Amino acid sequence: MAVMLERGEALEICETVLAHAKAGGAEDASVSLQSSVLSHARFADNRISTSGRSEDLDITVTVWVGRRRGSVTGNDAGAGALKTLADEAVQIARVSPVHREYVPTLGPVTYPESRGFAAATADVDVAARAARLKLVLDACNDAKVTGAGFHSARASAIAAATANGNRRYFRSSEAGLSVTARSADGTGSGYYSADHFDLARLDTARIGQEAVGKAVRSREPKPIEPSTHPVILEPQAVADLLGFLTNSFDARTADEGRSPFSSKDGKTRVGEKLFNERLSIYSDPMHAEMPATPSTSDGIPAARLPIVTNGVLENLEYSRYWAQERKREPTAGPVNYIVESSQPAVSLDDMIKATNRGLLISRFWYVRLVDPRTLILTGLTRDGLWWIDKGRISHPVRNLRFNQSVLAMLAPWNVEAIGASRRLSPLMVPALKLGAFTFTSVSDAI
Amino acid sequence: MAPEATRREFIAAGGAAIAATCVPAWAAAWQNPSAGDPARAEAAEAALSRAAALGATYADIRINRYRRESIATRERQVQNVSRSTSRGLGLRVLVNGAWGFAATNRVDPAAARAAAEQAVAIARANAALATRKVILADADKVVTTWTSAFKRDPFEVPLDAKIAFLMKLNEAALAVAGVSFINSQVLFVDEQKYFASSEGSRITQRLVRTYPQFSVTASDRASGDFQSRPVVDRAQLVGYEYVEDYPWLSDAEKAGHEVVEKLKAKPVAPGKYDIVVDPSQLFLAIHESVGHSTELDRAFGWEANMAGTSFLKPGDAGKLKFGAAIVNLVGDRTQPGGLATTGFDDEGVKSDRWPIVRDGIFVDWQTTRELAPLVGQARSHGCLHSDSWSSVPFPRMPNVSLQPAATAVSLDDLFSGIKRGLFVEGRGVSSIDQQRYNFQFGGAVIREITDGKLGAMVKDAAYQSRTPDFWASCDGIGGPSTYRLWGTSADGKGEPGQTNAVSHGCPPARFRQVTVLNTAAL
Numbered sequence: 028m029a030v031m032l033e034r035g036e037a038l039e040i041c042e043t044v045l046a047h048a049k050a051g052g053a054e055d056a057s058v059s060l061q062s063s064v065l066s067h068a069r070f071a072d073n074r075i076s077t078s079g080r081s082e083d084l085d086i087t088v089t090v091w092v093g094r095r096r097g098s099v100t101g102n103d104a105g106a107g108a109l110k111t112l113a114d115e116a117v118q119i120a121r122v123s124p125v126h127r128e129y130v131p132t133l134g135p136v137t138y139p140e141s142r143g144f145a146a147a148t149a150d151v152d153v154a155a156r157a158a159r160l161k162l163v164l165d166a167c168n169d170a171k172v173t174g175a176g177f178h179s180a181r182a183s184a185i186a187a188a189t190a191n192g193n194r195r196y197f198r199s200s201e202a203g204l205s206v207t208a209r210s211a212d213g214t215g216s217g218y219y220s221a222d223h224f225d226l227a228r229l230d231t232a233r234i235g236q237e238a239v240g241k242a243v244r245s246r247e248p249k250p251i252e253p254s255t256h257p258v259i260l261e262p263q264a265v266a267d268l269l270g271f272l273t274n275s276f277d278a279r280t281a282d283e284g285r286s287p288f289s290s291k292d293g294k295t296r297v298g299e300k301l302f303n304e305r306l307s308i309y310s311d312p313m314h315a316e317m318p319a320t321p322s323t324s325d326g327i328p329a330a331r332l333p334i335v336t337n338g339v340l341e342n343l344e345y346s347r348y349w350a351q352e353r354k355r356e357p358t359a360g361p362v363n364y365i366v367e368s369s370q371p372a373v374s375l376d377d378m379i380k381a382t383n384r385g386l387l388i389s390r391f392w393y394v395r396l397v398d399p400r401t402l403i404l405t406g407l408t409r410d411g412l413w414w415i416d417k418g419r420i421s422h423p424v425r426n427l428r429f430n431q432s433v434l435a436m437l438a439p440w441n442v443e444a445i446g447a448s449r450r451l452s453p454l455m456v457p458a459l460k461l462g463a464f465t466f467t468s469v470s471d472a473i
Numbered sequence: 474m475a476p477e478a479t480r481r482e483f484i485a486a487g488g489a490a491i492a493a494t495c496v497p498a499w500a501a502a503w504q505n506p507s508a509g510d511p512a513r514a515e516a517a518e519a520a521l522s523r524a525a526a527l528g529a530t531y532a533d534i535r536i537n538r539y540r541r542e543s544i545a546t547r548e549r550q551v552q553n554v555s556r557s558t559s560r561g562l563g564l565r566v567l568v569n570g571a572w573g574f575a576a577t578n579r580v581d582p583a584a585a586r587a588a589a590e591q592a593v594a595i596a597r598a599n600a601a602l603a604t605r606k607v608i609l610a611d612a613d614k615v616v617t618t619w620t621s622a623f624k625r626d627p628f629e630v631p632l633d634a635k636i637a638f639l640m641k642l643n644e645a646a647l648a649v650a651g652v653s654f655i656n657s658q659v660l661f662v663d664e665q666k667y668f669a670s671s672e673g674s675r676i677t678q679r680l681v682r683t684y685p686q687f688s689v690t691a692s693d694r695a696s697g698d699f700q701s702r703p704v705v706d707r708a709q710l711v712g713y714e715y716v717e718d719y720p721w722l723s724d725a726e727k728a729g730h731e732v733v734e735k736l737k738a739k740p741v742a743p744g745k746y747d748i749v750v751d752p753s754q755l756f757l758a759i760h761e762s763v764g765h766s767t768e769l770d771r772a773f774g775w776e777a778n779m780a781g782t783s784f785l786k787p788g789d790a791g792k793l794k795f796g797a798a799i800v801n802l803v804g805d806r807t808q809p810g811g812l813a814t815t816g817f818d819d820e821g822v823k824s825d826r827w828p829i830v831r832d833g834i835f836v837d838w839q840t841t842r843e844l845a846p847l848v849g850q851a852r853s854h855g856c857l858h859s860d861s862w863s864s865v866p867f868p869r870m871p872n873v874s875l876q877p878a879a880t881a882v883s884l885d886d887l888f889s890g891i892k893r894g895l896f897v898e899g900r901g902v903s904s905i906d907q908q909r910y911n912f913q914f915g916g917a918v919i920r921e922i923t924d925g926k927l928g929a930m931v932k933d934a935a936y937q938s939r940t941p942d943f944w945a946s947c948d949g950i951g952g953p954s955t956y957r958l959w960g961t962s963a964d965g966k967g968e969p970g971q972t973n974a975v976s977h978g979c980p981p982a983r984f985r986q987v988t989v990l991n992t993a994a995l
Contacts (some may be wrong), residue, residue, distance in 0.1 A: 037837070068599065071775040075602040079574030081863040083561065094995050100557035102578045117555050122632045127550045153598040161602060175777035177968035207778040208591055218778075284692040284699060291697045392781070393904045397915065397935065397992045400699065405913050405935070405992070407906045409781075428904075428911055428937070430995045438746070465995050468937055468988075472908035 032062040034196040037186035049115030053090035056190040063183040066151040071175035098128035110188035132189035133326045141197040143318035145225035148200035149182030163235035169253035176206035217241020218410035241411040248423035253466040257385030266451040267391035278343035303442035304338040310361030319362035332360035365455040369447035378460040380418040387413040402433040426470040517669040519582035523589035529566040533670040536562045537862040541661040561862040568596035570606025610845040614673040619816025621680045623712025627661035645722040649729030657687035674821040684708035691732045702732035709810040741934035747894040755957035756977035762940040769838035770868040781907025793862040795835040796944025801876040802830040811872035812960040812974035819866040822855035860971040874978035882952040894922035910974035933993040951980025
């Protein structure tokens with residue numbers, strides 16, 4: 028059985044392709060490789076539906092001939108295929124225009140060892156997995172709810188080599204389980220998910236219990252008027268929104284005047300206090316719970332990179348090319364996003380107790396970017412929404428559509444409390460208590 | 474009608490007449506199974522026989538090769554030219570009524586047998602949790618080849634011609650005063666698929682798709698404001714003739730003028746409007762509100778953990794009022810140019826065309842061999858699809874298209890009689906709930922309609938409605954000459970997530986008293 032490639036095997040393939048590229052006339056070249064195995068099981072209607080395992084290999088070679096660039100990807104590591112791959116890249120380069128954003132490939136660099144790999148995740152015992160999923164299905168049957176969910180375990184090895192002598196190899200893994208439980212009368216639904224790089228750290232039973240509990244507690248929701256309300260967002264709900272913020276930290280887009288972090292007269296908003304002063308966002312490949320590959324996609328060694336510190340936008344992401352244009356160093360990330368409070372975390376229970384009137388939100392669904400200037404998003408609540416009255420959860424509420432700016436949501440005046448951060452890859456995110464969040468219509472969906 | 478407009482209309486409608494079938498010499502061996510790839514056939518037979526020996530009551534295998542070529546540019550430079558090839562096999566088995574699947578990039582008999590062993594082991598491990606045993610609807614045994622219609626193989630066209638096309642496209646937009654940026658791309662996809670089942674089917678297919686797309690941006694550096702005009706949903710199941718024959722440059726120039734106007738447009742006043750929706754946006758409304766709600770797997774809860782369920786229930790077919798009586802929608806995997814058009818689906822069922830909504834009544838589902846028997850149907854409509862050899866095939870949307878009015882209803886006819894309305898064109902933001910009731914759609918270009926006449930552009934507008942209310946409010950549908958085919962290349966569904974390319978044909982249509990938001994003033 029083929030499994031993920033070891034360091035020596037992976038780098039040997041890279042070296043072979045590099046040699047073919049140089050022999051074909053490439054003046055500069057980089058080769059990257061990913062070898063992966065994915066095991067998954069899906070269930071719905073309280074039974075297993077589909078389940079499988081797949082293994083693959085992707086080899087990409089990028090070459091430059093006279094600053095002209097060509098790139099080819101294949102998944103065949105046979106000797107003939109590797110030569111064809113390199114030759115085709117050179118052929119493309121020869122007929123392409125000059126690549127104006129060419130930056131010479133990296134030379135030798137020392138990287139830290141990656142932390143986010145567990146062998147158990149790479150080699151799933153399918154009988155043991157079925158036994159764990161039975162716990163979830165039994166919990167659903169016992170509570171008379173209908174369970175659906177997805178269990179996955181992926182392990183990858185990535186390797187890269189450049190004509191200028193850079194060599195790197197990292198392994199990573201990720202296991203996850205998500206469960207949706209729906210009440211028999213169709214009026215309640217709950218969802219919970221968790222992930223970890225180590226399959227053994229996935230608490231299958233707890234994930235099932237959380238989803239079942241939410242389904243039971245969310246039955247027979249009542250409608251409320253869609254308007255602006257105070258809210259508490261559970262970590263999952265925060266994660267569902269924050270991807271739009273983390274995707275906006277690109278320096279080039281901001282410099283070009285088409286980012287929420289673009290300012291007037293061609294400037295950016297770096298240095299401005301845009302967010303609540305307790306809120307910090309950083310990237311750290313060595314984070315104990317949410318480690319990441321210790322290299323950027325450009326090959327720059329990743330290190331802790333502050334992005335937002337105590338509410339101030341501190342850094343945007345510079346690729347090697349854009350850093351060269353702006354005469355500065357490329358950034359050592361981001362490779363993940365750790366969102367934290369600078370003050371002691373507030374528990375969800377304490378947030379609820381401190382809420383006079385407001386909504387408790389489990390998650391969001393179909394979130395889309397409405398306005399890239401202000402990061403206004405639209406989407407809907409899903410799988411657990413409750414009204415809080417005088418510090419206690421009062422009753423479940425029908426789902427609502429929101430239109431809300433992420434920048435306004437995290438503004439200095441709007442964040443009232445921040446919880447402990449929880450891993451929801453590639454984020455570590457806390458629960459948030461917010462003063463105002465805008466809803467625009469009611470949804471009939473359960 | 475100007476010749477250019479005639480050509481545009483012709484291509485946009487699917488271009489069936491121009492698309493003579495063309496099989497290049499290199500692909501001839503692939504197309505002929507008897508003379509075809511012996512290693513592939515050997516691997517398929519090895520997998521199927523090993524699965525049978527281990528107790529599988531049914532097995533099928535897809536041995537596919539996907540080729541892609543992408544050229545991406547911005548302004549006056551090429552950002553990236555890349556090609557990729559991915560080949561491998563994926564085997565599906567039924568053991569004790571439970572599915573198992575295994576896939577590998579190695580295509581040889583030994584790897585195929587190993588995949589069979591893995592798939593059977595997975596199915597056996599899960600069988601105790603498969604409380605309903607899978608039963609498949611009957612399907613014909615088919616041994617054949619099928620190739621999508623195209624005139625010019627994009628992979629045979631020199632790279633410099635493709636780059637020159639994009640550079641001209643970019644210049645057409647950049648020549649408009651006030652345009653700051655353009656990003657453009659052409660993507661070509663060549664799927665070569667081989668299907669073999671334990672029931673004896675052996676099907677070889679080739680599908681060629683062409684995806685030109687661009688987005689124009691105008692930025693006001695002094696104020697920090699910017700607007701974009703994307704044209705990203707024009708992909709079709711056609712060849713390079715689509716790049717050569719369709720008037721892309723005038724589209725780019727028009728997009729340039731539109732984005733400059735959009736930067737200066739006044740904000741929309743929120744409220745209720747009569748809206749006319751152009752096919753360039755209506756296709757997406759059909760996709761989200763009709764395409765996904767009529768997927769039978771969703772109605773059974775199989776997607777509950779991800780894409781969601783449906784407001785339609787399994788017993789609703791033939792009974793439920795979906796929209797106004799003038800609304801007719803068909804599922805169609807035979808539509809010329811349609812991104813979800815194919816000869817046979819990924820379990821060997823011949824492509825089909827069938828009514829989904831007839832005279833406003835929901836009448837039928839999208840089905841597969843596993844789903845059809847669950848609603849008492851003897852045959853599948855052919856909706857099983859996997860986006861790769863490495864993906865588990867599962868129910869995916871066919872082309873779902875709104876039928877035009879029988880008479881010649883023009884866009885002006887739809888505008889007439891509207892006192893206060895909006896005309897919505899192009900892709901904006903789309904979002905819909907997990908049961909496909911509540912949606913919010915934007916547009917790339919939205920203009921006022923006042924007393925039946927098209928007026929100034931507005932910005933920050935989005936319309937919100939509820940699927941049954943929206944389709945019930947439809948009181949005007951364009952005639953046959955207004956029908957266009959648009960499509961989305963990356964419709965997401967399933968776990969692990971898979972993408973699907975799917976088209977929706979439609980004329981413009983009018984909807985009464987729809988809620989419109991000003992998204993910047995909430």
